Amino acid sequence: METVLTGLATGFGVALDPFNLFLVLAGCFAGTLIGALPGLGPINGVAILLPIAYGLGFGPESALILLAGIYYGAEYGGRISSILLNVPGDAGAVMTTLDGNPMARAGLAGRALALSAIASFIGGTFAVILMSLFAPTLASFAVTFSPADYVALMVFAFASLASLVGKSTVKTLLGATIGLMLATIGIDANTGVPRYTFGLPDILAGIDFLIVVVGLFGMAELLTLVEHQVSGKLKALPVDKSFVRMADLAKCKWTIVRASVIGFFIGILPGTGASVASAVAYGTEKRISDTDKTFGTGDVRGLAAPEAANNAAAGGAMVPMLTLGIPGSGTTAILLGALLMFNIQPGPMMFVQRPEVAWGLIASMYIGNVALLVINLPLVGLFARMLTIPQHYLTPLIAILAFIGIYTIVGNPFDLLLITGLGVFGWFLRKLDFSLAPVILGFVLGSLFENNLRRALSISGGDWSILVADYKSIVLYVLALLVVIAPIWLSRRARKMEGDGNSKAI
Amino acid sequence: MVDRIFAGVLLVVTLAYAVIAFTAISAPFQYDPLGPESWPRILSLVAIACLLVILWKPDTEEMGVTRQTWFRLGATVIMLVAYSELYEPLGFILATILFGTTLCAMLGAGIWRSALFGVAAGVLGYLLCATLLELNLPDGELYEAIVDTFQEESS
Incomplete structure (x- = not known):
């Protein structure tokens, strides 16, 4: 507890710097703003703005605070469109959209926006509080990891x-492997042997992380926007003067609490970000409280649940990134890459070695959540008017x-061609139902x-059994097995129950 | 079908990757049990396994992109390549005016509005990024040539 308080004191010292x-x-x-624009999500926003933030030459904690602000600001803004x-x-x-849009169509847009802002605020703040309690403990445990x-x-x-993201397990796994393979390009740090560089001096140090991120996310997103380009303006419903009522909040209070807990813990799981969390929270809430079958027609609880969950997940995804150095989502993978560019190795030692970065970020999230509520x-x-900006x-x-x-990174025009090429590749991947988050996760985690793996085998002198020698690794392998098997088993069971229901009906 | 083509192309690339991993990469001397070649070997095997599964059971049949959309996408990519090529020779301002105007016009804005957008993006973008934020953007060979001759004249 004491470490948490002193840590937070350090953090607020950094974050309250004007x-x-x-x-x-x-x-x-x-x-x-970025979140509100249809199509541009947090991951694309952070990807496009990351090189610019890097080029401005801020200190690592300032740059990270800015990027994290964009990240959860975008999670907030997504609800507007x-x-x-x-x-x-x-x-x-x-x-x-399921319950928010019906509310807006019923002339309650202002009430829906205000309620979702409050639900987001509670979910986000809840996640940051849990994070500041959990992170130091998890970090001090993670120090013992071999x-x-x-x-x-x-x-x-x-x-x-592989099991939770994307439509196809094999495609997600392949995406992650492509990321890992991209990361092997460049000089091997242990032996100094160049791998897959084909004598090109530009890639001796590996493919620049920024180029991969901007290419796969920013440029691929651009091509997707061109593909789905709609002529004329999208019609936005007007924001009226209605506002959230106490009765709504009283009705949703347990919904928000449940959704925040679900969101936070799903966010912690590596690779699963806000999308999985909000879907699970909505599904759970529907099962628990949809007694009058009002979900999907503008029920306030159906609006509050996914919003609280996706903001809680945004915070939860930060936990493994800061404490273990393993990002919990695609966007946090980009933030992790940003830290690496500043020569900061995220992981258990960060809380000891660079407390101003770790705690400054956490403290800034407290401030950011309040700021977002006040701004929103x-x-x-x-922001609603921004929606009508034409796509062209x-x-x-x-x-x-x-x-x-x-261009501002090194001033090499060859990089511009590279991001265009990666953008085309990323567009094809997206088109074929590969999700791009695994690719970036693989790329960041590759080395x-x-x-x-090499260190472990060096310790054992080449004996592979060291990989399962410790109870911690065995627990993790069991968990890995569970996380793959559980969804398959659950869907089988669901199908079976459905089958039973049908046979009874006949 | 599309899945198979894409997986096939990736398979060729992965096989090349695997061949390099299994034959070309080796350290002249090493003390560790795993050298620089082991990890790429493992990865290539995993990737080949995944690709074979996709080839065996593809799930995306068609791209669902009309000919018109393909055309628009192709034009966008060509514009992006041209923009990259012209970035340094023309400089940020001119290249951005050209690129912004053409892409904007292709996406359906009127020609005058597109031109206005292009000029605004080029000039304001340069003022904001290069002057205010002090980021490094190309001035362009044209501008540099003018500055050079001007300096020569004044000296």
Whole structure:
């Protein structure tokens, strides 16, 4: 407890610095904007703005605070287009459309927006509080992890990724493997042998993380926008003067608590971000409290549940990233890459070695959540107007921003061609139902995975049984097995029960 | 079908990757049980296994992209390549004006509005990023040539 309090004191010291405070606010504002624009989710927003934030030459804690602000600001903003346009701003906001849009169509847009802002605030704050309690404990436990345990942890991370993300397990696994393979390009740090460089000096140090991120997310997103380009304006429902009532909050209070808990713990699982969390929270809530069959027609609880859950998941995903160095979602994988660029190795030692970064980020999330609530309640009309920005201005703007960001890193025009190429590749992957988060997760974790495996075998002198020698690794392998088997078993059972129901009906 | 083509292409790349891992990469001397080649070998085997499963049981039949959309996507990619190629020779402002105007016009804005957008993006973008935020953006060879001759004249 004492470490938490001293840590938070350090953190607020960093986060309340006027410049950092400004960055939190700027990040949250920009994030809400990005989240509100249909199609541009948190991951694309962070990807496009990361190189620019890096190019500005801030300190690591300031840059991270800015990026994290954009990240959870975008999780907040996603609900605006879900409610007003019925087009989710990102994958995490899909569930919000189910009850949010009917409310708006019934003339209760203001009430829906205010309620979802409060639900998001509670979910987000709940996650940060749990995070500040859990993170130091988890970090001090993670210090005892041996290289073999880390290998097991990675296997668990990729197993939960494969089983919970995307439509097809094999495709997710392949995506992660492609990421890992991309990470092997460059000079091997242990022996100095160049791998897959084909004599090109540009990639001796490996493919730049920023190029992969901007190419796969920013440019692929741009091509998707062009593909789905709609002529004319989308019609946004007007924001009226109605506001959330105490009765609504009283009705949703347990919903929000349940959804926050679900969201936080699903967020912690590696690879599963806000989209899985909001879907599970909505499903659970529907099963528990949909007694009058009002879900899907504008029930306030059906709106509050996914919103509380996706913001709690955004916080939860930060926990493994900060304490273990293993990101909990695609976006946190990008944040982890950002830390690596600043030469900070995220993981258990970060709380000891760089407390100002770890705790500064946590403290900034407390401030950010309050700031988002304050920004969102009165300014929602302004964000709603942003929805009507025609796509033909937005799309070129993304390309221009991405180019500025990539060019400013080293000033090499070859990189611009590289991101275009990766964008085309990413577009094909998306088109064929591969999700891109596993690719980036694999890319970020590649060297960590490989180095721990090699270190473990060096310790044992080449004996592979070291990988299962410790109870921690065995527990992790069992968990990995469970996370793969459980969904298959559950869906089998569901199908079986459905079958029973049908046979009875006949 | 599309799945099979894509997986087939990736399989060729992965096989090349595997061949390099199994034959070309080796450390001249090493003390560790796993050398630089082991990890790529493991990865290539996993990737080949995944690809074979996809080839065996593909699940995406068609791309669902109309000819018109393909055309638009192709044009976008060509514009992006042209933008990359012209970035340094023309400089940020001119290249952005060109790129912004054409892409905006192709996506359905009127020609005058597109031109206005392109010029605004180029000029304001440069002022904001290069002047205010001090990011490194190309001035362009044209501009540099003018500055050079001007300096020569003044000296």
